[in-house]
Amino acid sequence: MSWWDLGEGRGYRSYDGDLPLNEVTCGFCGEVGRFGFESRVSKTKPDKSKELHYDVLVCQQCGNLTSVFWGMGNSGLVGIHQVPWPRNTTRWPEHWPDDVGRYWLQAKRSVEASNYDAAALMARSAVQLILRYQEAEGDSLFKEIKDLGSKGILPPIMVDWAHEVREIGNSNAHPMPGASGTLAADALAVVEYLSMLLKIVYDLPHQIAEHRGRKV
Ligand SMILES: [Zn+2]
Incomplete structure (x- = not known):
């Protein structure tokens, strides 16, 4: 190129x-x-x-x-x-749903500001929202991710990876008195997972559609 x-x-x-x-x-x-x-x-x-x-x-x-x-x-x-490229994340691609984009943006900005509780919460919410858009079935994020794996929407590696991301397994997303803060590594892990999920669910089909519609 x-x-x-x-x-x-x-x-x-x-x-x-x-x-x-x-x-x-x-x-x-x-x-x-x-x-x-x-x-x-x-x-x-x-x-x-x-x-x-x-x-x-x-x-x-x-x-x-x-x-x-x-x-x-x-x-x-x-x-x-x-x-210079803008240092802070300010936008998301047009082919993502707006609410997913907003959550992702807030997760990224929270990472940029080292606010890890907020980053993990927003990233986890964005993952949840994407799973709902995909009509995933199950009573936990794991089960919903597995469901999308069995439907061929997610590759097996995404299903496996989900088990290593602590914030995805965190069934209690509501605040508990005295709970300790989210570790930076855990927040970054769920934001990374979210980014890959966005690539697979939205970016990849969008790019492929663009290529197929392209007149050479
Ligand atoms: Zn300016």
Whole structure:
């Protein structure tokens, strides 16, 4: 894959043929899409079939600069790389259900802030929500995960892995007086499990659908 392939097959929609600013987040203050242009440079491929762009954006909120390297593919999708990348997680992919995305976002942000009780709780809730969307049957997260395994939605390795993630086995998700805090390792484990679950249940089918629908 060459940099000239940027935007081929996957990327963001552009409605006016230009860089979709709404897909750029300021790495300094987190503002989304409110930028002016400090400079714009583009290079055309020797065979003239494509242009790559090297824009420097200035944030309208905090005034800092972001470099955006982008290109539009044949199908009109735009591939974007930016520096600096936003340090905090601010968004989730559009093909996830909004409530799952919100829980995932809060779990990630809680990890970024070292709030491990909150991270584990949100990640566990997101896992639960995904299992409900998939109409998993069972009276515990384990059983529901196993159910999705038997239906072929989850591979065996995900079912096995669930047994090693302590927060998934934590049947008592309600607060108990005097309970000790969640260990960082346990919180990170359930967030990792959630991330893989999202990949398998939502990202993979989405990517495959995009490839199949692609006109070469
Ligand atoms: Zn900013």
